[in-house]
Amino acid sequence: MQRRFYRILLSGWLLTTSITAMAQQKKHSDRPNIIFILADDLGYGNLTSFNPRSPIPTPNIDNLGTEGIRFTRFYSGNTVCAPSRCALLTGKNMGHSYIRGNTRLPLRPQDSTLAQVLQQNGYATGMFGKWGLGEMGTTGSPEIKGFDEFYGYLNQGHAHDYYTNYLYQVKAGKISKIKHDTTVYTHDEIMEHAYSFINENKDKPFFLYLSITVPHAELDPPKKDLQQWLNPDGSSKLGPETPYAQNGGTYRSQQNPHAAFAAMVTKLDQNVGQIQALIKQLGLDDNTYIFFTSDNGPHKEGGADPEYFNSNGPLKGLKRDLYEGGIRVPLLVRAPGHIPAGKVSDEEWAFWDILPTFSALTKSKTLHGIDGLNYASALEDKKPDKVHDYLYWQFNEGYIQEAVLQGDWKLIRFKYKGKGERFELYNIVDDIGETKDLAAENPAKVKSLKAIMAKAKTPAENKEFDWSDTEK
Structure with a gap:
């Protein structure tokens, strides 16, 4: 009887919370919430909606396209992470971007970002995962570049360690280095912070930049996640396996790298499903855009085997190539009431278009002197007023x-x-x-x-x- 009482009480609280959030969201319907999920080294062919031959089901990510739109000719900013992220956040391609390769150089004061644009329009801004555009104490630190909250890694090298003893956090405009439990998978902590950010900002417009580290090596997910891809005797369901040995390198050893990679992609897909469920539960579904893409093509590091997984699908090349497999990435966008369901578009656009597109969606001021164009109408499966003559x-x-x-x-x-x-x-x-x-x-x-x-x-x-x- 007592359990039933608490279930009723909890259900009532959730309903009240949802109704309150919906009412608050209607007050700023001209400023929709935006969730931008950036996977790390996920190939064009690692999603079943882009490659039916993929052995790893991705139903939750695919659902974004089923209930929204899927773009088949979308391109990353570059073929490795730091410059790709620079293009995404500053709206400049590699012909004009300040950061043009993997580096620890910070963004400069004059390098304005998408987060700053939205922050100046009253958005709560949160970034969780891998930053890659400036260390603590530099001009490129995330709290300086427009993020109210941050939790994760500041550079790409550190992000290779999923069981690190420290991470960085931004709270109340200040950044600090914090201890991390080395027995806890950092990706799980990053996701918990992202869920909390959504809950805490449900009554105001928010921008969530979820720049997660999976499925980038190292291939060492928690045992509970790996179990799904192992047989009862502990062997891999995705054999034959070639064990990866660390031998003094960056990445930890892995006996079953195929199973480990599959576990990471499966976890990613589950996380995307949890975000969709949370948005619905909070009554934010009709005023939230969810974008999903990858920073570049698939890697071949730490035991990763893109050939086995057909990770680039029909494309040639991998990460660090400028063939299509290195720079063409999946993009799926869901926004009920704003985007028609079940559409597939071959519109050709790229990371540097995200900034002006988000400016248009949120009625924010855009930046001048950038390469990006406004592709908001493409989200509705319409031809944009202006398109690129070329991409570079x-x-x-x-x-x-x-x-x-x-x-x-x-x-x-x-x-x-x-x-x-x-x-x-x-x-x-x-x-x-x-x-x-x-x-x-x-x-x-x-x-x-x-x-x-x-x-x-x-x-x-x-x-x-x-x-x-x-x-x-």
């Missing part, structure tokens, strides 16, 4: 890569120090897997795209990205 990327780890995409055509440039430049040309509509280089057959197209490539960039503002020596 550059990357350098050992050799220079550049890519320009214009319509169906993509030109990739390769330049090693002391060697001549080399170009590859693909029609990515006819040849999504970039299997047939058409450069020799189409010299005029190569020439025109090469000219675009030359004008798409300005000299890097930091000497770390001055690659003139490699150009020799």
Whole structure:
């Protein structure tokens, strides 16, 4: 009898909370909540809605597209994490971005961010996971760049350790280094902070940037998560396995890397389902956009096996490539009442368009002098008033890569120090897997795209990205 009383009491409290939240949300219906979920190194083919051959079911993530829209030609800011995040938050592509490679350089005072734009429009702003754009005490620290709350890692190297003894936290505008229990999986703690942020800000417009670390290596999820992918005798359900040995490297050893990767993607999918359930429970469903994407293509580190999982689906290339597999990423968006359900779009846009698009959705002031365009109408499966003439990327780890995409055509440039430049040309509509280089057959197209490539960039503002020596 007493248990029944408490169940009734709890149900009543939840109903009252939901009704109150709905009433408060109606007061700011012109400023919808936005949840932006950024997976780490999740491939285009790691979601079953993009690749039916994937052996890991992702029903909750796929549901965002079922009840919203799925974009098949969306692109990340770059092919590794720091510059990709810089493009996302500052609205600039790699031809103009301050951060153009994996680095610990901080954003500068003049590098305004999406979070600052929304914060200035009255949004509560929270970021949980991996930052990558400035250490504590620098001009790029997250509390300086527009986030009221933060919990997680400040740089990408530290984010490789899921059982670290410290993390960073922003509260009341101040950042601090805090102790972390080394027996607790950091991703679980990060998610708990994200859920709390949603609950605490349910009565006001909020922006949640959930830049989680899974399924990036290291492949060492909690045993309870791994169990689903193991047979009763402890062997992997996804054999044959090739055990990964740390041998003094960054990532912990893993006997069953296939099972571990599957466990991480499954956990990610469950988390996305929990966010959707929480939004519905709080009565925020009709005034909340949920975006889901990845920072770049799949990795091959710490025992990861993208070939086994068909992680890039029909695409060629991985993380650190400017082939489609390194930069084309899944995007699913759900917002009942704002976005029609069950749509699939081949609209071509990229990370640097997120800032002006969110500015339009929230009626916030946008930034000037950026590369991004407003693609809000694309979310409704309509043609935007203005679209890009081309998209551009550059990357350098050992050799220079550049890519320009214009319509169906993509030109990739390769330049090693002391060697001549080399170009590859693909029609990515006819040849999504970039299997047939058409450069020799189409010299005029190569020439025109090469000219675009030359004008798409300005000299890097930091000497770390001055690659003139490699150009020799």
